[in-house]
Amino acid sequence: MTSNYLVYLIALPLFGSALLLLAGRKADKWGHLLGTAMSGGAFVIGLYEFTQMLGRSNEQRAVTQKLFNWISVGSFQVDAGLMLDQLSICFVLLITGVGTLIHIYSIAYMSHDLDRRRFFAFLNLFIAAMLLLVLGDSYLNLYVGWEGVGLASYLLIGFWNQKPTYATAAKKAFVANRVGDMGLSLAIMISFATLGTVSFAGVKEHAGQASTGALTAIGIMLLVAATGKSAQFPLQAWLGDAMAGPTPVSALIHAATMVTAGVYLITRSNFIFDAAPTAQLCVAIIGAITLLFGAVVGTAKDDIKKALAASTMSQIGYMILGAGLGPAGYAFAIMHLLTHGFFKAGMFLGAGSVMHGMDDEVNMRRYGGLGKFMPITFATFGLGYLAIIGVPPFAGFYSKDKIIEVAFNAGGIKGITLGSAALLGAAITAFYMTRVVILTFVGNKRWAEKAHPHESPALMWLPMVLLAVGSVASGFIFTHGNSLKNWLAPVVEQSPVHEGELLKPAVVSVLALVLVILGVGLAVLKYVRKDIPLVAPSDVSIFTRIARRDLLQDDFNEALFMKTGQGITRALVVTDKSIVDGAVRGVARLVRGSGSALRLTQTGFVRSYAMWILVGAIGLVAAIWVVTL
């Protein structure tokens, strides 16, 4: 099947971005409206394609569109082509749907910013790049989108780059992402070298002929790419700082969509990981580590956005874990991705709403008792909260529970370890999210003197309400009759073998619920009706201090990479100055010196010129005589 409309999905927001950037200040008045319209237009096209898809049988739902012959070098042929299948439509709807809501939200949120037009231009650029990422029909096309979202993310994190720390945060995100991008480019190169193709269909077809070693190498490189983009261990350090961007950006890019690109990449490459068990195991392990890592960091953060960012990292850890569990887990990884898209975006927008009412204060120790003053924000945030900690029947319950269950059923020690990690993560999640809610919305007021908290305008709370609806209902919809699992089946190839169950689903649910209640209870005991100091106490255990320092992620990077890197750079500079430059300058001096010396042969006297000719002639004869001796 082909469709002629796919390109417009990307073209609309791309056009919006270009127009807003080129039109300059002239577009200040209507730029935000155009940007929102372009995103909304893409959503409408996405919905249209979705309804068309529903009307076809499960095997024929994927549509493609060839745009042009992109690279044609000998046997290396890459078409710029788009492909919309059951997996990408999920992303298309999430990106354009949540994206449009966040566009609407931003109209109000950014209304006082002089550069609102530029903000919308970047948002549109992001939407276009993200759509290209999920619509590309080859790794190379995906790569273009992958870089595009990286650029948009960089531009938006550093949107308020007049603050040097924000600019640094943008740079940090960019650098960390470069490491991941290198993984992706290596994966593409290995794929071309061993399989001779980089298109999804081609790689899938030829994957069987490649050696396990090559597939493992591709898989590991893809995992490196995923850890960079999705802030997974060990490339997770940038996400917390990325909260420097305006809150809608955090909601859209650093919670709902871009950071989940790694999950997309791994799910899309299921045919590689299924054939390379080692790489797949690495994926699961990375996911498990990150979900605990993020959760622990989340318990120690006082900055509401950074707490949510740590939570995002942790939740994506769940998704990666799910994707690393093979055919049994792909669908649940994607399901968690979608439900997370709703509830986390909703909570970020809620946090933005709180900041909007509190003069951009982000320290939760300066909040307290806001629920009364911001009832809608409290309600929507609360629904998101119930979803993320996994209370039935909210969305997170269905998706997270399934991942834990699949992890336990992975078999052997692997299953028990991964399952326990996921279970433990759920308990910590319940703890730190409860902490966030208590510190922010209940308890006594700890506001700054000038603060006048108030509910945000409708343009802001409307998207929050819609996302809250998603937080409530999406889990049920996706699991009802295994709808999402069946929907994705043609893409991720369910394995027909039903593996033995270690724990019955009901047992997992009960276990998880018990742990969640424990986590919530602990947080309630610790924070409700207690005096929360305005400044974080410093006489705390070493563990708390380590958690506050993001489990030493920056210290680690600094010691291992930055210091070494700086050392190498310094050494190289010295080498360059003394040896390379020395050689270059020496040669230059030599050349110039000999030029000046040889110039003296040019005496201006005909007699000496004639002598040169004579000498030359004699020299020629002598030389030819010597040569032929």
Add this chain to the structure above:
Amino acid sequence: MSSFTAPVLIYSLLAPILIVLGGAVIGVMIEAFASRKIRPVLQLSVTIGTLVLAFAQVWHIRHQETASAAMGSAVVDGAGVLMQGAILFIAILGVFLIADQENFTVIAAAVPGSEEETQSIQSGEQLTEVYPLTLFAVAGMMLFPVSTDLITLFVALEMLSLPLYLMAGLSRRRRLMSQEAALKYFLLGAFSSAFFLFGAAYLYGYAGTVSLSGIGAAITAANGNTVFLLIGIAFLSVGLLFKIGAVPFHAWTPDVYQGAPTPITAFMAAATKIAAFGALLRIFYVGFENAYWDWRPLITVIAIITMLFGSVVAIAQRDIKRMLAYSSIAHAGFLLAGVLALSKAGLDASIFYLIAYGVATLGAFGVVTLVRDSSGEITDLNRWAGLGKRSPFVATLFATFLLAFAGIPLTSGFIGKFSIFSAAYENGNKSVVIVGVLSSAIAAYFYIRVIVLMFFSDPVEDGTSVIIPSFLTRLSIVTAFAITIFLGLFPAPLLNFISSTAIFIR
């Protein structure tokens, strides 16, 4: 009494040369009889008309290959036709520059600063003998690469040289320097011609014939006295290497390039190089082909010294014309790589290089004529500082020509250098190629230094300005620019044309 055989000349095939000679004679007539008012216009139109007509005739006969156009003294073949066409094309562009009579002395025969000169200036007299002289030189240049015996070669050599000696002394400003250049050029030219003739005599002694194919056959038969052959090759080479400005026969180049009126320098630098290399290629490819192992080390050494010397000494120059002169010496070295290739690819590459280099040289010297102050052209490099800010258009054109000389991609120079070096490399001349690439790197330094000087230095306020050029000058420079860029972007049409056309018939 041996009977005298009347020579058989195929006039249609010799017509391009004859047309140019005829035009030159008409030019002499005009100089003698036409009134002062119409003389410049008349001379210019006759000259251009002659060149265009000759060009058309060259195009017309391009497929009529024969070795017997003039009793075996001149040949019509693909390579020769290409050279003749290139010379005529360059000559047309050169005459456009020459048409700006501002550069030429009003009366060359007068002693500089004499009463006679002053009177002529006051009366508005302007002699235009430069046009017929140009045509005579062009005729010689056209004959040079198609000559197939040593006598005709010598005649052609003198035919192209003598007018050039005179033309070098025609400068209006700094007349003494100009006359000194002319005299130097004449003396040294005569000296090297003597070597050429001497070498020809040795070769006759070796082969018993002066025809190139005859010499080639004698080398193959290998029954002559090899000493005669080797001395002959060496001395003949001296005469040719002098004309192309190879080291150590180069010494005249900077002085003459600097002293001659700039339009003449432009014409001379571009067209003489094509003619001399045309002859050089024919002699070595046709006559000395089988003595390759004897002359290869010789030419290799000369090529290497020439490239290095030209590039290195150019760095020390402070005068734009002298710098371009040394650059042309370096390019002579690069072109010798094409001679060393001794292959079809080498021939094709050499012809392409000659055309590309000729056009760019003409354009570069054309720009030099434009930068002036009240006392005439400014050739001091320091006073070119900041030209890019005052006259961005002219500076950009000049920068393009310099980049072409440096062999930067997207200009004709890159394609030329690449093809000539790869041809030389394929035939095993690795040392020449390595030195060639290194010299190119050195040469890039002084080309780019001028660009930096023009665009990134602050202008000096000393009255240096770019004059508004005449239409013809503009046409010439812009055409050169367009061709330089076009050949850089789309070299294939010309390369294909050359490779399908260029052959030496024996």
